[in-house]
Amino acid sequence: MIVSRRRKSALTLIEVLIATLIFWIWILTIISVISKNISFIDQIKLKTTASFLAKDSLELLYAHRNTNFLRSAPWNCVAINSSYDCIDYFSANENYRISISLTWSYQISPTTTNFDDNRLYFSTGSTKALNWTPLIDHFLYSYDKTGEITYFSRYLQFQSLYQAPTNSNADTNKVLKVNSVVKYQKWALTWEVVLESIIWNIK
Amino acid sequence: MKKLFTLIELLIAVVIVAILGILVFRIYIQISYLSIKVENEKNLSNELLFLTQNIQNITQWYKLNFDAYSWTLADKFWLSPVLYLSGNDSSNVSIYSTGSCSSAISSIKTGTCWIQMKKDNQIIDITDPAKTYVTKLYFKILPYDTNKSYGLTFNQIYSESFTLFLSLYVKRYDPLFRPFDVNIDFQNTFTLGI
Numbered sequence: 050m051i052v053s054r055r056r057k058s059a060l061t062l063i064e065v066l067i068a069t070l071i072f073w074i075w076i077l078t079i080i081s082v083i084s085k086n087i088s089f090i091d092q093i094k095l096k097t098t099a100s101f102l103a104k105d106s107l108e109l110l111y112a113h114r115n116t117n118f119l120r121s122a123p124w125n126c127v128a129i130n131s132s133y134d135c136i137d138y139f140s141a142n143e144n145y146r147i148s149i150s151l152t153w154s155y156q157i158s159p160t161t162t163n164f165d166d167n168r169l170y171f172s173t174g175s176t177k178a179l180n181w182t183p184l185i186d187h188f189l190y191s192y193d194k195t196g197e198i199t200y201f202s203r204y205l206q207f208q209s210l211y212q213a214p215t216n217s218n219a220d221t222n223k224v225l226k227v228n229s230v231v232k233y234q235k236w237a238l239t240w241e242v243v244l245e246s247i248i249w250n251i252k
Numbered sequence: 253m254k255k256l257f258t259l260i261e262l263l264i265a266v267v268i269v270a271i272l273g274i275l276v277f278r279i280y281i282q283i284s285y286l287s288i289k290v291e292n293e294k295n296l297s298n299e300l301l302f303l304t305q306n307i308q309n310i311t312q313w314y315k316l317n318f319d320a321y322s323w324t325l326a327d328k329f330w331l332s333p334v335l336y337l338s339g340n341d342s343s344n345v346s347i348y349s350t351g352s353c354s355s356a357i358s359s360i361k362t363g364t365c366w367i368q369m370k371k372d373n374q375i376i377d378i379t380d381p382a383k384t385y386v387t388k389l390y391f392k393i394l395p396y397d398t399n400k401s402y403g404l405t406f407n408q409i410y411s412e413s414f415t416l417f418l419s420l421y422v423k424r425y426d427p428l429f430r431p432f433d434v435n436i437d438f439q440n441t442f443t444l445g446i
Binding site for chain 2: 086113116130154171189190
């Protein structure tokens with residue numbers, strides 16, 4: 050009896066490895082393209098919110114400056130005591146944070162550029178006692194740490210614009226450049242939006 | 253003798269190609285959804301920009317109409333669902349949400365809720381009911397002095413301003429298709445002239 054013994058050719062190890070490598074390169078490329086798209090979409094939303102938060106901060110600063118006029122305080126006064134005496138002034142190369150809160154009208158204070166020092170929180174559930182329909186369960190970005198943590202951090206950065214002549218006692222803080230800085234942090238990455246403006250004594 | 257593929261080898265190759273085809277198709281669908289979501293995000297940003305621009309324009313010519321507010325506003329953290337403004341020429345403006353407004357996600361799909369401005373007897377839509385759905389609209393009125401005595405404390409804003417709190421959803425929201433879940437929680441302060 051004749052037995053046909055045909056040798057079966059198998060794949061070599063190197064062929065299998067190359068095929069596996071090509072397959073994973075293809076899969077990883079597709080995944081990276083999708084993840085880039087997802088982060089791009091998330092960026093649009095975060096950047097829109099950050100831009101409006103930066104504008105909100107500047108508007109609050111103008112309201113603060115106007116408030117100083119109305120209560121006869123110096124225009125660049127940061128804080129007054131209960132006797133309405135100014136105890137701090139805006140000055141160049143310093144940072145401040147400003148926000149309204151639910152119960153107090155607003156708060157303004159010196160700060161650092163550190164992300165966590167200026168992190169914004171979302172008020173949660175504070176208005177349920179009002180029995181409104183619909184209930185406001187998430188609103189008001191503020192520095193109140195009892196709220197829900199957000200991706201955003203916000204502060205105002207002051208710079209001097211006015212150059213006083215040499216040997217002059219002129220106030221170099223007459224006109225100040227203000228940068229409203231909003232940083233946002235997600236997936237261990239940090240981005241920022243900066244709105245530039247100026248503030249001066251309008252009276 | 254010429255070596256041929258066996259049936260089992262051919263079947264395995266067909267299965268692998270089919271799996272890869274399905275993967276590619278799913279990725280294509282996801283990318284299509286993402287492009288729709290980008291479009292929705294863009295529309296939402298445009299609506300917000302249009303809304304804030306309109307309100308900004310109005311605040312240049314009007315003052316807060318404190319007389320139109322209930323005296324109990326202080327008990328509600330100075331938050332009102334309606335913004336009342338009045339001009340030097342005795343004209344009045346109010347901004348409010350209208351339609352079948354609800355914060356329930358289901359109503360975003362079926363109902364409409366948009367922002368209107370009423371100037372004397374004219375009514376103007378300032379958000380498009382076909383494009384967006386408003387789930388939250390509140391104005392924090394500053395300063396609101398209940399006794400009209402202007403006895404505000406030193407930590408309160410004296411100049412007229414208000415903060416707008418708004419939650420806006422894209423009208424094409426559909427809970428079954430996550431890419432359409434496009435919304436924004438918006439907060440912006442507007443300062444009126446002194």
